[in-house]
């Protein structure tokens with residue numbers, strides 16, 4: 001007979017269900033939705049283990065999770081606060097030295113402290129759909145529940161380091177091959193019960209991972225394991241603190257005979273990570289990404305449309321990349337182009353991308369065939385009539401988009417969502433040509449769309465709750481970090497980028513050189529400095545747009561325009577702010593440009609001066625922060641963390657600084673204002689006039705957080721008046 005008893009306490013979060021079946025105690029972690037090891041779970045686990053030990057009729061213990069997860073790790077929300085309940089290592093100790101054999105029945109995800117729990121059990125049986133991993137590094141942490149000591153003992157230090165430094169998720173089949181789990185089963189709990197019954201006679205002879213020392217002894221004296229790990233961390237985790245700590249833990253595992261001494265070292269290194277500002281920054285982004293999908297004025301229970309088929313208009317780089325996102329998520333996608341040659345080329349690029357993945361071992365040939373078969377194409381709009389969403393991805397021209405949306409409105413079935421991938425045009429204007437403005441929305445993907453995680457969702461005046469909720473849900477399905485922006489020039493990301501690159505250009509005009517500016521910002525942590533980025537995008541785009549507008553170029557654009565006049569368009573023709581050898585993207589200095597810089601500076605009344613790296617970083621990052629504060633005060637973004645998610649996932653801002661808004665909060669808003677005022681004085685530019693929101697928050701000792709209530713917002717920029725719009 002089944003009988004459950006709740007052992008957790010009301011005030012604590014989560015619990016463990018206790019049941020005895022066939023003389024086996026079944027402990028089920030119950031802390032929805034993903035069973036983290038919150039205080040109630042830790043207490044419940046400890047008490048359940050004592051109870052199972054004390055019950056003479058119980059032969060062994062099966063530990064599993066309720067719902068879709070086994071255990072998703074420690075409770076991330078507890079880090080940095082006062083932790084109640086039994087400490088994790090005490091629970092793990094009880095588990096590892098349980099007087100009865102324990103099997104981890106890994107029914108779903110076992111991540112971080114979840115896998116560490118399983119590693120304290122004598123045996124591990126996983127379901128076919130489960131996956132395991134130690135992703136703490138993504139939170140600025142290391143596996144602090146013994147993972148750095150136990151996993152290397154189980155699978156060897158090299159493989160363990162790869163897993164811990166990448167934070168990757170390992171599917172159960174691979175985990176079996178690697179030796180992380182002992183068996184795979186369709187019914188993990190039933191299989192575990194049978195296993196216990198089989199093994200129960202094996203008194204005192206149940207393996208413990210802590211005792212497996214062979215792989216440590218083998219690695220002792222072999223420096224390559226740690227050197228490879230350092231190289232991996234330097235390449236993939238530049239600027240991050242936790243990877244070095246992980247490597248030190250594994251070094252201890254290899255070189256210290258006493259397991260408990262290794263655990264002690266792990267504890268010390270973990271604590272250093274916990275107290276490091278990067279931990280707070282990265283956890284801010286973990287929760288920020290999840291908060292971004294929640295829209296404060298859209299009810300949670302809003303109906304979500306089922307997206308069974310998608311259509312894409314335009315087979316260029318963006319269209320093709322977006323099509324891949326849908327196909328990768330298992331959603332059939334149909335591409336339309338008006339030009340047969342373009343369409344053929346676009347589809348063949350998609351196939352080449354998949355072939356590349358096969359060559360790299362990321363897909364099997366069979367998987368490629370499966371996913372590529374979901375992509376179809378034609379020249380006729382009628383062929384997207386049955387789609388549930390159609391995304392337009394043609395070049396930025398409002399008249400052209402009006403034409404396309406009129407056609408889509410006519411051809412695509414009633415109730416389908418019509419989206420535009422515009423990076424800066426007015427969504428309300430696009431929606432106005434249709435009879436379904438409530439189903440029109442911006443879906444701004446970033447290039448290459450199949451790789452970049454950011455999806456800016458642009459909410460028009462008429463966009464309905466249902467449309468928005470559906471897009472946020474589809475964003476999650478496509479594995480994107482989706483963030484909502486109100487319809488305002490430049491949306492969130494490009495509006496901030498504009499102020500930032502403008503300041504980089506002003507620094508060039510005042511005396512710094514492109515490589516100095518790039519290096520200063522790359523040392524700060526950005527993936528790519530602004531001049532390398534402008535060369536990559538192409539200097540000619542803005543130049544042509546400014547020429548067309550017939551207006552005089554702003555000061556910050558003068559040098560870029562002059563380079564274009566000299567046919568230096570950037571990477572595309574091998575010369576821009578840098579020179580590029582044929583077929584290479586590596587920037588080489590271009591000393592021949594210096595004469596141009598000096599001349600344009602002089603013509604515009606600047607006496608070139610030495611500029612420090614500190615001033616470069618301050619001025620560019622402060623421009624981001626000040627614009628971000630305005631974006632927030634206008635309600636264009638819902639919360640400061642949304643801006644951080646945009647900037648990290650779309651613009652190469654270092655995750656370990658938590659995004660520009662978190663960086664401002666971490667600096668202290670009073671310090672931010674002091675610096676803004678200093679640079680306003682030096683440059684005379686309004687770019688550094690502190691945003692009213694910053695001033696108000698700093699005065700009250702508050703931080704950048706939620707956007708103000710609707711009635712208290714600063715007026716939103718209009719497309720007509722905006723200077724941003726003219727520059728994109």
Ligand code: 3HC
Nearest residue numbers: 034036072073074075076077111112113135143144145290
């Ligand atoms: N602690 C607290 N809350 C967690 C959590 C955790 N470990 N993992 C997920 N959650 C919360 C999320 O914040 C979210 O809350 P919300 O609904 O209020 O926004 C909810 O659970 C669902 O999460 P997702 O939306 O991410 O659900 P998915 O199904 O998309 O993904 C997942 C599930 C793969 C488990 C993903 O949530 C995840 O990667 N979680 C984090 C795993 C992790 O990093 N574990 C290590 C923790 S640190 C640690 O264990 C230290 C130890 O070594 C001592």
